[in-house]
Amino acid sequence: MKTLSEVFKKYEAVIGLEIHTELTSLDTKMFCSCKNSSTDPVNQNVCPVCLGMPGALPVPNKDAIKSIVLAGLATNCDIEKNSMFYRKNYFYPDMSKNYQITQGPVAFCMRGHLDLDVPTKAAQERVDIDKEEDGSYIAHIGITRIHMEEDAGKLNHIGGVDGRIAGADHSLIDYNRCGVPLIELVTEPDLRTPEEARLFMQKLREIFLTIKISDCSMEQGSMRCDGNVSLRKRGAKEFGVKTELKNMNSFKNLHDGLEYEIIRQANVLEEGGQVYQETRHWEPSNKRTVVMRTKETADDYRLFPDPDLAPYDLSDEFIDSVREFLPELPDQKRDRYIADYGLSKQDASELAGSLEQSSFFEEALGDKKEIAKSLANIILNNLAGYLNAEGLSISESKISAESISELAELLSSDEISSKQAKDVFAIMIEEDELPRVIVEERGMKQVSDKGAIVELVKEVIAKSPDQVQQYKDGNQKIIGYLVGQAMKASKGQGNPKLINQTLREELDKL
Amino acid sequence: MSFSLDSLSAVELSKLIKSGGVSAKEVTEQAYSLIESRDDKVQAFLELTEDLAFSAAQKIDEARAKGEELPALAGVPMAFKDNMNLIGTHTTCASKMLEGFESVYTATCVQNMLEAGGIPLGKLNLDEFAFGSSTETSYYQTTKNPHDLERVPGGSSGGSAASVAAGESLITLGSDTGGSIRQPAAFCGVVGLKPTYGTVSRYGVVAFASSLDQVGPFSKTVEDNAYALQALAKKDPRDVTSQNITADFISQLTGDIRGKKIGVVSSMIEAKGVSEETKRALRKAQEHLKDLGAELIEVELPHAESAMSAYYVIGPAEAFSNLSRFDAVRYGHQAKASNLGDQTSHSRYEGFGPEVRRRILLGSYILSSELYHEYYYPAQQVRTLITKDYTDAFEKCDVILMPCSPRTAFKFGEIDDPTEMYLSDMFTVSINIAGNGGISLPIGFGDESGLPIAAQLVCPAFKDADLLKVAHALEGCYPKVEVAKIMKAGE
Structure with a gap:
């Protein structure tokens, strides 16, 4: 089996994600007052507490508790009023106390969910679900819990290749990250395709950016994702044996790593083999997963309640006060875009799903509701296409909200066609000019003058006797060719709607 | 110098200093000369900190010269168990693991004592990482009982008890996880208080079992003890288990305990393992309390006998985790090794003594996931039952009287079976398990052994002022506690 579609005819993939997010927005670490910045010069942000000096004690960062409650509220979780910190005991030199403070069976946030709008293209991988007419569907993904913990430091391996431990002759430890506040979200095994996993991760990232708890940089590692995946035959109830995937540090790697692993497991099963419960490492450069460790060597973390930290009681007042900080979330924004601006569901969902795009959209829109559709179109097609190709974010590009707004006005008032809008956009990028200036300097205005169009149409009819005859014989489709000819003759500036309408009028006169 | 530290209490000394009768410098000089003549025999000190002491003394003398108001315990020679961090000292926990380790910050409790005017003489011996009841497991030296140099001072705060009994320090700090203040206080014939859990900050004290x-x-x-507690009992933002204490421990010491209800646990006092002279001394103490106008009420603590079992689950479990940080990476004894795994295990094997290794292994075993519900969880349930026993008992009385140690100080090497050693704490651990306050009070010398005997008084949580009040009244029924006689011999 070589493709997901082959695999999915016979097997169902069961995927769960574990997502770690550093609360980079906080000023101080989780249990001490050190600066919360893991990128400063090494071992600069350290103190007796995060260095695990003898006798030092942890004191929880109240703002971190606010952040996790906010994260829980934004992902439809129940907020547990009584939860506790636990110690997870294991020896590793980047963990100064040799135990990590985390949470036990009851986390601050439990039993949440996110609904994913899986758009048409991404929906193709899923074969077992009822879809909308356009091929899209909604996937309901359960969230088991979100718990609070502290991050470990970083090991810098010296003397090996690419900073890897293999071949290194010694390692240095940077404790700046040790004690950085971290939340871990665990999903239910509700995801069925790599696309769903990617969309979940994207949506979660957008939510966390919206509530401003983290910079959510997958590259920098402030948002990290592990995946659990297993296969079972379609219709089977029992879960198959799962593997855990690590090193999926981008949306693409998350998708590709899962895709590879699903196909790998399918082939193992097809050949009558057995999938082993193990942790595997995704190697993007080799496009494969390799075994990191097997279940036999799994650790016993000896979890027990941390006696240095009293059980945490959250009051209703506290939870309500956090709820007041909850901004408009992507789903609410999507619904507003549909209701207020008449955007299509797909456009609204796509725009609202990106904080950067939606913020830019709203800035460019201002109070000009009437340009909303054109604006959405330009942002989602022209701008997004350009940014993707260049690998830029909106803020990194030189495109301003004012200029995009102006372009949308030209388009929505029919002063230019969408074809022209595309050209104007390209020139805006090239020459850093405002759209109106470009349109005027180049005489690119759409020709909507009835008299001029009639002249143009008559000329085309005269030059195309064969096609005119076909039209008269009942071939309605040929009108497209004639419109094309007229557009060409107008050097692309004719109003296509008007040309179409005029052509029919003139042809019917014949 | 016309004054003698041997004959003064800390409060009396501080008054003398404040009145100009003696300077803090003179006090410090005399304290060190006493240490010089006595500590060869007692070996309570692991480190002397003359620089810190004389600089503190100088500050007090200067402040007095300027007419500034001096703190409550100004100029009192103090010393600290060597599991408490103090900048400018080493903090070894009497372990090879921390040989030469320099404190990078000062524990809140030590800081509070220094702010109360204490002169820091040095750091005191203990059982390695406070695991023990005799101070025999110290890696560095054997502290002797000042009343009989052939006998142990008790433990784990053996150095802290012996130093006061020898007249080297007037106030010392210890830590108590299962009896480590009260039992050595009993063996050395001094007053030792384990306040209610949460009264004193643990920040900077190397943790043994954080919940105890x-x-x-x-x-x-x-x-003196009440003055010290007044200085110590403060909410510390660095320890979330420390509480805001508003009690006045000193004004309660009136000697009047008429009408106070004293619970007596006869089953403990008359228990099989308790020596006859201890029983007699405790019966006498009951008579004194009655004479003082207190009402004696029989109470029971039905689950207290399970405290030892719960303690030897909870204690090692927490200790196992607390001692994980000693991995030879950032500090501590580092064995020569060619890889990380060996470095960790060899360093810990070499750096920790047998009793420490025993408790770490025990804790690691107890917490393993398949046994968690067989040991750790039931131990916590027992803890709840014991706490409830005390709550029920304190509905009938204000303070409970019970033995502190079943017997007087034993000889070095006399107890070599660890489990028998653990029984030294049979009357003290339940108070740590429940979190109440307990005090060990000298009630004379054994009529057979001639060694100090103590009563233990226990109070409900955060009623430590009551505890001190009753202890103070009972103290008045006995001759003043004197520095151990052998210490003065030959000086």
Whole structure:
């Protein structure tokens, strides 16, 4: 089996994600007052507490508790009023106390969910679900819990290749990250395709950016994702044996790593083999997963309640006060875009799903509701296409909200066609000019003058006797060719709607 | 110098200093000369900190010269168990693991004592990482009982108790996880208080079992102890288990305990393992309390006998985790090794003594996931039952009287079976398990052994002022606690 579609005819993939997010927005670490910045010069942000000096004690960062409650509220979780910190005991030199403070069976946030709008293209991988007419569907993904913990430091391996431990002759430890506040979200095994996993991760990232708890940089590692995946035959109830995937540090790697692993497991099963419960490492450069460790060597973390930290009681007042900080979330924004601006569901969902795009959209829109559709179109097609190709974010590009707004006005008032809008956009990028200036300097205005169009149409009819005859014989489709000819003759500036309408009028006169 | 530290309490000394009768410098000089003549025999000190002491003394003398108001315990020679961090000292926990380790910050409890005017003489010996009841497991030296140099001072705060009994320090701090203040206080014939859990900050005290550890003072008098507790009992933002304490421990020391209800646990006092002279001394103490106008009420603590079992689950479990940080990476004894795994295990094997290794292994075993529900969880249930026993008992009485140690100080090497050693704490651990306050009060010398005997008084949580009040009144029924006689011999 070589493709997901082959695999999915016979097997169902069961995927769960574990997502770690550093609360980079906080000023101080989780249990001490050190600066919360893991990128400063090494071992600069350290103190007796995060260095695990003898006798030092942890004191929880109240703002971190606010952040996790906010994260829980934004992902439809129940907020547990009584939860506790636990110690997870294991020896590793980047963990100064040799135990990590985390949470036990009851986390601050439990039993949440996110609904994913899986758009048409991404929906193709899923074969077992009822879809909308356009091929899209909604996937309901359960969230088991979100718990609070502290991050470990970083090991810098010296003397090996690419900073890897293999071949290194010694390692240095940077404790700046040790004690950085971290939340871990665990999903239910509700995801069925790599696309769903990617969309979940994207949506979660957008939510966390919206509530401003983290910079959510997958590259920098402030948002990290592990995946659990297993296969079972379609219709089977029992879960198959799962593997855990690590090193999926981008949306693409998350998708590709899962895709590879699903196909790998399918082939193992097809050949009558057995999938082993193990942790595997995704190697993007080799496009494969390799075994990191097997279940036999799994650790016993000896979890027990941390006696240095009293059980945490959250009051209703506290939870309500956090709820007041909850901004408009992507789903609410999507619904507003549909209701207020008449955007299509797909456009609204796509725009609202990106904080950067939606913020830019709203800035460019201002109070000009009437340009909303054109604006959405330009942002989602022209701008997004350009940014993707260049690998830029909106803020990194030189495109301003004012200029995009102006372009949308030209388009929505029919002063230019969408074809022209595309050209104007390209020139805006090239020459850093405002759209109106470009349109005027180049005489690119759409020709909507009835008299001029009639002249143009008559000329085309005269030059195309064969096609005119076909039209008269009942071939309605040929009108497209004639419109094309007229557009060409107008050097692309004719109003296509008007040309179409005029052509029919003139042809019917014949 | 016309004054003698041997004959003064801390409160009396501080008054003398404040009145100009003696300078803090003179006090410090005399303290060190006493240490010089006595500590060869007692070996309570692991480190002397003359620089810190004389600089503190100088500050006090200067402040007095300027007419500034001096703190409550200004100029009192103090010393600290060597599991408490103090900048400018080494903090070894009497372990090879921390040989030469320099404190990078000062524990809150130590800081509070220094702010109360204490002169820091040095750091005191203990059982390695406070695991023990005799101070014999110290990696560095064997502290002797000042009343009989052939006998142990008790433990784990053996150095803290012996130093006061020898007249080297007037107030010392110890830590008590299962009896480590009260039992050595009993063996050395001084007052030792384990305050209610949460009264004193644990920040900077190297943790043994975080849910049981509590810091408290040793002194010759209950009044000194109350002054020390007044300085120690403060909410510390660095320890979330520390509580805001508003009690006045000193004004309660009136000697009047008429109408106070004293619970007596006869089943403990008359228990099989308790020596006859201890029983007799405790019966006598009951008579004194009655004479003082207190009402004696029989109470029971049905689950207290399970405290030892719960303690040897919870204690090692927490200790296992607390001692994980000693991995030879950032500090501590580092064995030569060619890889990380060996470095960790060899360093820990070499750096920790047998008793420490025993408790770490025990804790690691107890917490393993398949056994968690067989040991750790039931131990916590027992803890709840014991706490409820005390709550029920304190509905009938204000303070409970019970033995502190089943017997007087034993000889070095006399107990070599660890489990028998653990029984030294049979009457003290349940108080740590429940979190109440407990005090060890000298009630004379054994009529057979000639060694100090103590009563233990226990109070409900955060009623430590009541505890001190009753202890103070009972103290008045006995001759003043004197520095151990052998210490003065030959000086």
